[in-house]
Amino acid sequence: MTDPIDSNRLRKTLALLQQATGGEELAALAAVRRILDAGGLSLSDLVPVNSIAGTRGDDRTSSRPPSSPFAFKEDFDDFMERKEPGYRARMAAEQAEIARQNAAFRQSVIAKYGSEAAALCPTPLEQAINDACKPLIRVRAGYPDDLDGCNPFLFGGLPARVVAVLKAAVPMPTTLQKAASEVAFWEERDHEIRSIMEGCPIEQRLSLACEARRQMVMDALQYDIRAVSAADAIFRVEFLLNSGTYPTEKELQPALDDLRALAAGEENRQAMVQNHSSATSSVSARRSEVIRLLSHPATATLADRQIARQVGVSPQTVGNLRRKLATSG
Known part of the structure; x- marks a missing residue:
């Protein structure tokens, strides 16, 4: 039995798809498919394939760019309404409620920093990372374009030199809790900047260096x-479940590795306890045998x-027990 479709998450993912480009577009489309799969649907259930391709005869679809995977957005709204x-x-x-919450959050950010300008000033952590990565940033058309040949906002790994610089600038967190705390900081900071720069170009958000750091953490x-x-x-599992997306097999594998390692460690601990218990029992039995031999007239001599x-x-153990018996006797 399939799960009910999460229409709210699907709508938000479609909105992401509309704004995405390049690798982001493919990733967003894959996320749409995962949500549909969970509900037992496919893209073809939202709109006929020829509508997506823009080959249907009516004016509403024929004018759409045939290459856009978002061509079915209006059809999706019609589908969900039915x-x-x-x-x-x-x-x-x-949407009205979201707009109200966004406006309230924007005012809270201004109140927190004192002004819009102050809210956009880099925090000490941002400044340290930006300064360290400054030699690696290439600017085009007045905007930072890439970081040592890569753009962290697009999908792909970070160059080794960027990773080394970021690790040297600020030590990486060493526990899951510290890592989650820093991720939360970057997400909150990104939200703050976007709230102040609402309606401005997409370049107005976390810097390339800070986005790279966020991805590393x-x-x-x-x-x-x-x-x-x-x-x-x-x-770790709760973090994945609360991330707002469906965890992939790759994301769940470390959690499974954790559990296996912890289970193996527990088995070793239990074995050590059992061995210690056995050793303790053996020592007690030998002590009792020594006392028996020392107490019997035929063997006491x-x-x-x-x-x-x-x-x-050891002979010393026998001597100690002999003296105790003599004292107590």
């Missing part, structure tokens, strides 16, 4: 930092070395 009457009205109300949180306790393993060799203890 499936859930009142969908358009609900979405309009949600996110990767450390998702893949690199190992859980050292069950609480850590739970923390044996030398300490003879009893020690027979029981498997």
Whole structure:
């Protein structure tokens, strides 16, 4: 049985798809497909394929760019209105509420920093990272275009030199909790900048260097930092589940590795406890045997070395127990 489609998440992902370019566009389209798969649907359920291609005869579709994967947006709204009457009205109300929340957040940011200009000034962490990466930034048309040949806002790995510079500028977090705290900082900071620069070009957000740092810390949180306790393993899984997307197999693998390592560690601990218990029981049994031999008239006259060799203890142990018995007797 398939899960009900998450129409709100699908709508937001479609909005992302509309704004995305290059690799971001493909990733957003893949996210749309995952959401549809969870609900037992496909792209063809939203709109006929020939409509997406722009080959249908009516004016509404024939004028759309045939190459755009977002060509089905209006058809999706129609589809959801038929499936859930009142969908358009609900979405309009949600958008109005989002606009109200955004305006309130913008005012809170201004109040926090004292002014719009102050809110856009780099924080100490941002400044340290920007300064360290300044020699690696290439500017085009007045805007920072890439960081040592890569753009962190597009998909792809960071150059080794960028990674080394960022690690040297600010030490990387060493625990899952610290990594999550820094990720939360970057997301909040990005939200603050966007709220102040609403309607401005997309370049007005986190700097290239800070976005690269955010991605590095996110990767450390998702893949690199190992859980050292069950609480850590739970923390990683909860982070993935609360991220607002469906965790991929790659993202879930580190959590599974954590659990396997912790389970193996617990088995080793239990074995050590069992071995210690067995050793303790064995020592107690040998001590009791020494006392029995020292207490019996037929064996009490044996030398300490003879009893020690027979029981498997040291002569000193036999001597100590002989003196205790003599004192207590």
